[in-house]
Structures are given as C-alpha cells and as structure tokens.
Amino acid sequence: MDIEALFRLAAQSAARFRNAVAERPHRPLRDYAGSVAAFDEALPEGPAEANALISDLAARADPGLHLMAGPRFFGWVIGGSHPVGVAADMLTSAWGQNAGNHTAAPSAAAVETVAARWLLQLLHLPGECSVGFVTGATVANFTCLAAARGAVLRRHGWDADARGLFGAPPITVLIGDDAHTTVFSALQFLGLGHDRVIRVATDGEGRIRADAFEEALSGVDGPAIAILQAGQINTGAFDDFHALIPLAKGKGAWVHVDGAFGLWASASLERRALAAGVEEADSWATDGHKWLQTPYDSGYAIVRDELAHRRAMTIAASYLPLAGEGERDPSHYVPELSRRARGFATWAMIRHLGRHGIADMIERNCKAAAAIAAILGERQDVRVLNEVVLNQVIVRFGTDGEAGDRLTQEVIAAVQKDGQIFVGGAQWRGRQVMRISVCNFQTDVHQAEIAAAAILSALGRVSAEVK
Template identity: 50%
Template sequence: MDELRDLFRRAADHAADYRRSLPDRPVGPPVDQAALTRAFAVPLPTAPTPPERVLADLVAAAEPGLVATAGPRYFGFVVGGASPAATAADMLAAGWDQIAFNPVTSPAAVAAETAAGGWLKDLLGIPATASVGFVTGGQAANTAGLAAARHQVLADGGWDVERRGLTGAPPVRVLAGAERHATVDRSLRLLGLGTDAVREVPAGPQGAIDPDALAAALREAGPGPTVVCLQAGNVNTGACDELRRACDLVHRHGGWVHVDGAFGLWAAAAPTTRHLVDGLEAADSWACDGHKWLNLPYDTAFAFCARPDVHAAALSYAAAYLVGSGGVPAGADLTAESSRRARGFAVWAGLRELGRDGVAALVERCCALARRFADRLTSAGFEVVNEVVLNQVLVGFGDDARTDRVVAAAQVDGTCWVGGTTWRGRRLMRISVSNATTTEADVDRTVAALVRLAHGAGEGVVH
C-alpha cells in the first residue's frame, strides 16, 4: 500500500506541476506528430513493467504533445479548465473506481448525481421535477433528449418505437434552425430518423432561429409527429433563440421542444444574461455541457427531460441479473451507457466550490472579457462581425486568406490558441472565452499578439 500511495502522489504531483505551468507555457506548442506517435508506439513488453516506470514513461511521451486547453489563453473551442475541487474529486473518482450504473453498484455515485442534478436544475431554471442524465458531452445529451422526443411524438400517434422500431412508423418531422450545431444532425442519424427528416428554418441576422419562419414551417408541416430543435448559444455568435415564443408555437402544434444549450444554457445562471434564455423552462428536453463553461473535467454533460417517465422509457433497460434496476429512474436509466464512470462526484465538487454566486460571476466575467476582446480588436482596426451577447467573438482581418493566415500564425506563436470558422460565407477567427482563470491581462496580451501577427500577415490593419 505504501507503493500505491507513492505512485498516486507522483501522479498528483505531475498533474499539479502541469497545471501550475499553464499561465506561462506555450498554449499550442509545435508538435512533431510522427515523433509523438513513435514515443508511444514502443513494442509491448513481454514482462510486466513496474508502475512507477510506466508513469514516468507516460509523462515523458505525452508532455511534448499536451495542449494547454485548461489554461487562461486557450480560446479555440468553447472549453474551460477544470476547477481545483472538481479536478481533485475526479482524481478521487478514479481511485474509488465506482460503477455508476444504479444505487446497488454505487450508492454514493447515484446520490452525488441526484444532489448535483438538483443544483443544476435550480441554477438553470429547469423544472425541479425534470430528470437528469449525466452523459459524456453535448452529443450524448442531444441524443438522449431527441430519443425522448422520438419516443413521445410517436407514442402520441399510437406507435411504440422501442418495441416496433421505425419501420412502418409515422414519419417524424424535425424542424431546426439553419445554424444548429452539427451534433443535432448526428443524433438524428444515430436515432434512425436521418438528416432528411430535418426541415431547415432560416436564421436571423445573428444566427438565432427566425420565429416567424418557425411559425410558418409549423403551419406548413400540419399535424403529425413533430420535434423542434432550438438553440441556446450559437456556436459562432453566441446568439440564443427566442425560447418562450418558440416553445409556445411548438406546443400549440402538439410538438416536442428540445433545446441544445451546450454552453449557452449557462446564461440562465447569471442575472445579466438570464434574459437571453427567457422561457427555457417551457421546453421538453435540454442538453448542456459541464466541461465547457462550468469548468468541470471531461467528460461531463447533462441531459434533462421534463418527463422523467419518457426519458427512462426511451433509454432504460432491465435484465434479471441487474439487481436494483426497475426502480426510480437513475444512473444508467437516463443515459445510453451502462458501465458508467462516477462523473457526478466532480460535478458536485465543482458546484460546491463555486456556489450560486460563483457560477454567476464566472458567466458574467467571461462575457465581460469577450466584450473586452471585441472593443480592443475593433480599436485596433479589425472587424468584429457579431453582436457579442455571450462569450463568442468573430473577427475578420480583411479577406479570407489573410484571416486564415492570422489564425494559423496565432496557433504557432503560442501566446494563445484561437480557431477559424466559416460564418455567412466568410472565414473568421472565432474567440471563445470560457475559462475561469482568464484575466483582463490575458485578453490584452492576446490582443497584442494578434495585432503583431496581423501586421505580419498582410499590409497594415483593416480600416
């Protein structure tokens, strides 16, 4: 046991040293992928290797290929860095090695999910009676919500999709905004509905669904099984759909509303942004990530459903040997996984560390820093093309080719990491501010680097 304790301490020391280095290390260091692969692809040894040697070799092989996604100047995707308490809880979860299938396999894991799920619903304004499945990410959360939607809209038409499948079923129409996230389409593929089921609804100027066009699409669709996918937080602009109006429209037509709120749903947790998701409680299912704006470890996300019975009917299963199944839906009953790791411990710890005020402050600070980015880049002569309502900033540096050159140069430079995107036919830099440790100084340092790199990518700034 002393050897085990020493091994775990060494691992924790390596992790702490890495996290301590994040403010100063290059965010995206140049990597020789072939050399990195060779470092890992050593011959599998015939004899066992001492654990401490395995750990040392792992650190040596991985270190050159680590990207500082948990650091304060990583702005490439909507991801945060896991908070201290959540990270420590995740270490404990690995050490405890629990199976969060049901209250029999791990009473503590299910209790943590139940408590944390209640906190999440309270923070987001989701009805307290809703169910919560702890899943791996936005993809799994969207799939769970749309599985529940598929179940209910077909059950309303007298069809048991879990027993009879989709062959011969009434066609399910899916209305979704033109700027929906790509995971919605993949969920429809995985659920057998297919992307041909989508009737695309035009988006407004900032990428939110056009409610008048949605009303027209619902009238045109007529009666029949209908699912509408709404969005809280456009992946490019941060724009949110008019949830209250849209939910009312859909329910008057007898449809199901699913909200993809991977990061934007967190607007509900802060007083200054709550109005952006007004009416979210009227939806039928919601998807939301924890490893994005809430700064929890990977892989943590949540599938909420206003109808727990429908949620469980769409995803749960039972077998004679599964002791403890068939009771109040929990754990694996609300996800598409059985041998689930106990991710609820880190969620509970992260929320407890922040508290209600801390979550609100995190959201509001990231939004303020996004506006700081927009103001300073605009003052430097570059074009911010979106209305900065949340934590997303889209920047143009002139023509598409020059913008791509600036993005590529930033990724090599190492001061920050930003990504490129295509929006409304233009190549743009996308800046996502989601990390709790990002400061005004990090924003200013990043802007200075982008100005320097932009001057090197073309003649002068854009006026």
C-alpha cells in the first residue's frame, strides 16, 4: 500500500469538498433513505483496493453531506471546523495515539496540559481548575455534574463514587425552566433523574428569575446542585451570575454552568460583561467544536476542585502507569480510558487564531446576528422575539396565532429547499419560531445580508402562494 498516495487522495477529496462551499447549497442533495441505498450492499467477502475504496467512499457520501462548514449554516449552534483544526485532526488520526496516559502518549498528554491552561486564560476562569477533553458539552455537563454529585455527598458523609446512590442522602437539583435538554440527559445518566429536579421560573429571555431562585432555595436542606446557563439556546441570554451564585453558595450548593457556546463570550472584550460573575461557579461545560471551530468531537469539562474531578473520573488498573508529581494523565478527567488525542486540534486552533483572533471572530459573528435581526425587524410581518445580545436570533412571521405558526414553518421549509442558507425551527413560549444561530468563522455582516435577503425572499414567495 502506498500510504502517501492514499493520504494524498483523501486530503484532495476533503479539499475539493471545502473549496466547493460557494457553489454547494446549504442542504444535503440526498435524503437519508437515498443515502442508505447508496451505501447498502451485501457484506464484502474479500478486500477492496485502498485508493479505489477511498474514492468510492467520497463519491457515495458526497450527496448526503450537509454544508455545516458553510458560512450561512444557521440551523444549530455549530462551528465551521476550521481548516487548521481539520489538518491537526488529520494528523491526530494518522498518529493513532491513545490519549489515556502520559507514558503511552507523552505529546498527547502534554498538549492537553498546555491547551487546558490556554483555555482557562481565554475564558477568564480560575487557574487552578482542571480540564477534561471530552466529546462535547453533553459529556462535559455529565463529567462536571459527576464531580458535583460526589462532592456534595461527601460533605454529608457519603462516598457516592464507592457506594453508589443506594441509601445516599437525596440531592436537590435546581435548574432553570429553559435549560438545554442535554443537561437533563446528564442528570438522567447520573441517576439524579431528569424529572426529579426543581425547575425554576425564567423571564422572557429564558434567564432564571432571582426571586424564584431564592424562593426555591429556601426549602433546600442537604446536598444541592444548582445549574445555571451561559447562552440560552434560543435567545443567547445569560443567567445573572452575580445574583444567583451567592444565593446558591449560601445554601452550600455546588454551582455548575452550562456554557456550551455562551461561555465563549468571556473571550471577547465586547461581550465579556454578559458572563460577569461566571468565574465564581464550581464547574463549567463548553464546546470546542462551536466557537473555537475545532472539528468534532471536542468539548471541555472544567472543574474548580481538581480532586473532586479526578475522584469522579479516574480509571485505575495495575497495568496502567501512575502519574507522578507534575504529570497529568488525560484519562483522569474524562469518562473514557481509550480515546483519540483531542488536545492537538484545540492547541492548533488557539495557536492559529490567538486571543485576539478568537475575540474578533466571536464579535464578527455577534455583529452578523445583529445585522440579520435589524434587517428582518424592519418588516411589519416579521417579529424578532429576543434581545440579540450574542449570536442567537429567533423570529416569527405573520400573526400571533396558528396562522403565524403555519407561515413560520412554511418559510423555514422554503428557505431550506432554496439552499442559499440553512435555518431551523423551534418552539418558543408555545409558538413556532425560526431560529438563526451564527457560529462560523466565515460568517460576517456581508453573509448576514445575504441570509436576511434569502429569508425575506422566501417569505415573499410563501406569502404570495397563500394569497
């Protein structure tokens, strides 16, 4: 096998895909059923020639690929997989390092150590925090809440890591009514239950109301975890950390912040005030494959109490080397032993963009979101429903009732079919909305103007058909 020719072929195919961004529609050309048919065949009985196989894979997959890396993909909060991060990830795959411990993969462990320090500095979080490199914010929330579960129970004389939850003092979990669904999943995975929580009332932007939070805390007696939010998934709103964190800590609660994309506001001088006080929490979850633009999968579980973090996650065995003073084993901070070396892409992206480049990108995206909202908001038949403080815009078309729901859904469908941009739908306060999430390094005000024009064009066509 000519490895160099094989890798070159794969890289050329990847580059062709990326270079065609301007010509491709922002939607797949083929649906799921067609994609299954394209790949479906009997189990191969013999080998396939490597180069022909890679070419065939690219050809079969291409029509079913979404342009998530495109500058006008606004359907979910998804970063653009920056080419520098992709290149670093290609090397990561080629190197084949199992990032379980520092002895087996010194460079993989070392790059996590440095990248973790850089992340804490970028996000203005305490330098003593530990960082686990996980698949994304879902597992980051799980990891942080596992540390929280162990810590709050140990304060009440129970070692959950050793004894489990059978017979343990009950943990009170307080969470905002508009928290992201993955946080509820993390609670489910941890045996804390996605319904066995105190849901705290929120305001019109999805922020926890301080009065409701204080009232909910008044009945807390025993182990407690409070889950706050930096960046509500529909509105981009931030909880009032200055008000809420002292209230929670006054009851001895561990405070965790789900900051999948919003925590990155701390890296921007112009947006940092949105997250003021977030550094006083006990743990934080965020993504790299959102605003740091790393390839999937990349997320960070950040915990102030490094010992609580390690107690919740460390996997020990007699055949594994021990970490000594000044050494760091990546597997001590994540729920995996064998895993890819995620730190290389993170290190490469931070090294490539630098502090100022990351801040500029975040601000560029936020200005693009504001531009879309401003253009759409000029129309009487379009309503922007949120304060556009970050990168999220939710809009609605037509009337308040069911007719407006139908019109909004039809406009979303028309935009997706057209393919010039991609947006998604959601429910907000019981009504259908179009959700626009700006989170790509290529998206600027010019792209925003194209996006707004595409939405208004779709609205015009749909409205004409209704009439």
